[in-house]
Amino acid sequence: MLRSLISTAAITLALSAPAFAETFEVQMLNRGEEGTMVFEPSSLRIATGDTVKFIATDRGHNAESVEGMMPEGSEAFVGKINEEIEVTFDVDGYYGVKCKPHFAMGMVMVIAVGDGDAPQEGFLEGRMPRNAKQRFEAQLNAF
Amino acid sequence: MTKFINPGLLPTSRRNVLRGSVLAGAAAMTGSMVTGSTPSVPNPVPNPNLPDARVLRVQQREMERAAPADLSGLERVRQKMVRPPFAPEHEQVATGDPKIVEVEMVVDERLMVVDEDTGASIWAMTYNGSVPGPLIIVHQDDYVELTLKSLSRNQLEHNIDFHASTGALGGGGLTHIYPGEETVLRWKATKPGVFTYHCAPGGAMIPYHVCHGMNGAVMVLPRDGLKDGDGNPLTYDDIAYIGEQDYYLPRNEDGTFKTYANAGDDYAESLEAMRTLTPTHSVFNGSVGALTGTNALRSEVGKTVLMIHNQANRDTRPHLIGGHGNFVWESGSFSDAPQTGLETWFIRGGSAGAAMYTFEQPGVYAYVNHNLIEAAILGATAHFVVDGEWDNDLMEQVVAPRTSGA
Structure with a gap:
């Protein structure tokens, strides 16, 4: 009974969701415009309910959320190495994304969901590799 | 009218909306969600299935609660x-x-x-x-x-x-x-x-x-200190610390080894090479020849060497050509009595072991991984050069090689 209530709620939500959700592609690359080991694009603004597909153009990468760099109420995601995951973002806010083996090399990106013009408080305050922090800062400035 | 209900005529993104938004709605209950995945290459690498962050937080809390260790007077x-x-x-x-x-x-x-x-x-x-x-x-x-x-x-x-x-x-x-x-x-x-x-x-x-x-x-x-099986002390004059390293180096199409500009750049290709479980090299102390020729280990007749062999990843079987393992802790535990008089001993991948030997003859000894393919072709060879006097009682060349007529 509870389950059917929840699915009813989900469908109701679905029907009331904005109608034109889109899918964006982000490439995982050994070399791109910003240097080695990059997501491209590395700053991406999408609407609530849009989907991002991570493309394994080069091998050896994954896409996963960075702990402490996601809005409250959102759920962590972790792709496997070489896996092309699609992630739907339903909670507005800023998301830090990393490639696990190349995090220290600065392979990160920011996805802004919704219209918020600044990341949630403390977004950049967690402990992270210097190269990742520098790129996160540049990516936030690019919005 | 039919045009409108023919999904083929609707923009792709529109179809995604219809299918995707139901998922999105369900996902709204839990936040963002992974809706699908396609392995783009044949070998996606599994993620370790670690306990979730709550378990780690519990461990952290227990650490914070724990009484400080008493290190006073140390x-x-x-x-x-x-x-x-x-x-x-x-x-x-x-x-x-x-x-x-x-x-x-x-x-x-x-x-x-x-x-x-x-x-x-x-x-x-x-x-x-x-x-x-x-x-x-x-x-x-x-x-x-x-x-x-x-x-x-x-x-x-x-x-x-x-x-x-x-x-x-x-x-x-x-x-x-x-x-x-x-x-x-x-x-x-x-x-x-x-x-x-x-x-x-x-x-x-x-x-x-x-x-x-x-x-x-x-x-x-x-x-x-170290003891033999009867509890008598064992001492050594020198330690030879040997790390055996299996490397899995990616190759170009012509068989030559790839080179990279930075640490980390070889990640994807290394994973593919490691997946074969077949090393391109197995070497002692980092490179082929690191402990041979002019880099050979030195000792003397009458001296005792403790050979420590580390292999963090892969099984190996050290053998001292021309000598023995007088006392061998092949599993590495000094709680156990050493084995004695061994020809070859076994070091499990992910462990270190120790073997003690007292040299009795001068000359060159090869210390090898006695999978001889790995010793001679992949690089797992070291040398001991030992000074001292020859003992004809232990070995003598009675007849030098000559034509036999056989």
Whole structure:
């Protein structure tokens, strides 16, 4: 009974969701415009309910959320190495994304969901590799 | 009208909306959600299925709650690390009470030649710039207090898992550092023996780092020193510290070895090469010939050497050609009586072992992995050059090779 209530709620939500959700592609690359080991694009603004597909153009990468760099109420995601995951973002806010083996090399990106013009408080305050922090800062400035 | 209900005429994104938004609505209950996945290459690498963050928070809370260890009255000493195959200065029998032994290791990613003849090279991941990392020697009940630093110019995340330690994945869970960071870990050496340590950053990065040279050994001596099976003391004059390293180097189409601009650049291709489980090289102390020719180990007739053999990843079988293992702790545990008079001993991947031998004849001894393919073709050979007087009782060439007429 509870389950059917929840699915009813989900469908109701679905029907009331904005109608034109889109899918964006982000490439995982050994070399791109910003240097080695990059997501491209590395700053991406999408609407609530849009989907991002991570493309394994080069091998050896994954896409996963960075702990402490996601809005409250959102759920962590972790792709496997070489896996092309699609992630739907339903909670507005800023998301830090990393490639696990190349995090220290600065392979990160920011996805802004919704219209918020600044990341949630403390977004950049967690402990992270210097190269990742520098790129996160540049990516936030690019919005 | 039919045009409108024909889904083929609707824009693709519109179809995604219809299908996707139901999922999105369901996902709204839990937040963002992974809606699908396509392996783009044949070999996606599984994620380690670790307990969730709550478990780690519980561990953290227990650490914060724990009573402080009583280290009052313990003497602190600093052990200066030296490059393999050498051992740091140490006592074989401990004097005084247990100590806190401070050691420092610096993570250094550096381009190293694996085989000069073929030009094979690797962005090795090292502790203190050598493969294997330095040998640490303490006594049972001593404390090892490691300061682990990572050079700012490094590219990757590192940590250390001591098989000799207890808790937190061997310290691996408490020592993750990024370039330019440092951390200090103290652990008590409760078990006597020789033990592997290695980097273990998680998932496929573990074999990637270990197979790039990031491993070494700790020797925890009994406080009253080594003993034979009857409890008689055993002492040595020298230590030969040998780290056997299997490398899996990616090749170009023409068979030559690939070169890379940076540590970390070879990740994807290394994973593919490691998946074969067939090393391109298996070498002692980092490269082909590191312990042969002019780099051979030296000893003398009558001297006793303790050969410590570390292999963090793969089984091996050391053999001293022309000699023996007089006393062998092949599993590495000094709690067990040593085996005696062995020809070849077995070191399990992920462990270190020790073998003691007293030289009785001068000349050259080869110390090999007695899978002879690995010794002769993949590089797993070292030499001892031993000075002293020949003993005809043990061996004599009765007739030099001559034409036999047979």
